[in-house]
Amino acid sequence: MKKLNLVSAAIVSTLLLGGVAVAADGPHDKAIKARQAMFQLYSYHVGILGDMAKGKMDYDAAIASEVAKNLEAATHLGQSTFWPVGSDNSNDANARTRALKGIWENFPDVAKHSENLKTATAALAQTAGNGVEALQAGMGDIGASCKGCHDDFRAKKK
Ligand code: HEC
Structure with a gap:
């Protein structure tokens, strides 16, 4: 019994330490992770399409079409909760984000970049299956459209 208690104490302290580490990431951690997950989805799909376009992967019309449609769908995720005020990279607590403060100061410009991406992905969703x-x-x-927004609103990797 005593041994069991020791083991569970070890587990509890590991969990607690883990909890502290998460808390130290800052109040916007979940929203930051959610938007980064969205960008990872973009990147995953663009990677497959890029490999097919460059001949690094065999072109497959059905897959190209599906992947382009997924990408288009991902650009239509509602983002209202992804960008809370204060979740930019000027706040030390948000160690993991590369989002520049300018996003919150030039919202119309950000929206323009988003619209460019939506237009480009909508077009590709129609044509990606029509041959390499x-x-x-x-x-x-x-x-x-990815690069346009990154140049203006994403910090360089440190
Ligand atoms: C409207 C602006 C905008 C557009 C359009 C955009 N991005 Fe980004 N992207 C950002 C910002 C801002 C970040 C930093 C987010 C953060 O770290 O909180 C980012 C981060 C990323 C990341 C890193 C995610 C992570 O795990 O840290 C990847 C990968 C990425 N973008 C890929 C893409 C691809 C691919 C496209 C085009 C299909 C794209 N982005 C279009 C603004 C944009």
Whole structure:
């Protein structure tokens, strides 16, 4: 019994320590993780389409079409709760985010970048299944819209 208590004490303290570490990440940690998960979804799908467009992966019309449609769907996630005020990278508590404060100061510009991406992905969702050349033709606008927003609103990697 005593041994069991020791073991569970060890487990409890591990859990507690884990809890402290999470709390230290800051109040916006969950929202930051959620938006980063959205961007990871973007990146996963763009990666597959890019590999097919470059011939690193065999072109498959059905998969290209599905992946492009997934990407388009991901750009339609509602983001109202993803960007709480104060969740930018100027706050030391938000150690994990690269979101620049300018996002909250130039919202119309951010929205423009989002719209560019939605337009590009909607077009690609229609054409990605029409052959590798159609896929290649659509990729430029996607890359440009990702990069456009990153140049303005995402901090460089440290
Ligand atoms: C409207 C602006 C905007 C657009 C459009 C955009 N991004 Fe981002 N992206 C950001 C910001 C801001 C961050 C930093 C988020 C953070 O760290 O909290 C980011 C972060 C990321 C990350 C890192 C996520 C992580 O786990 O830390 C990836 C990968 C990424 N974007 C990929 C993409 C791809 C691919 C596209 C285009 C399909 C794209 N983004 C379009 C603004 C944008």
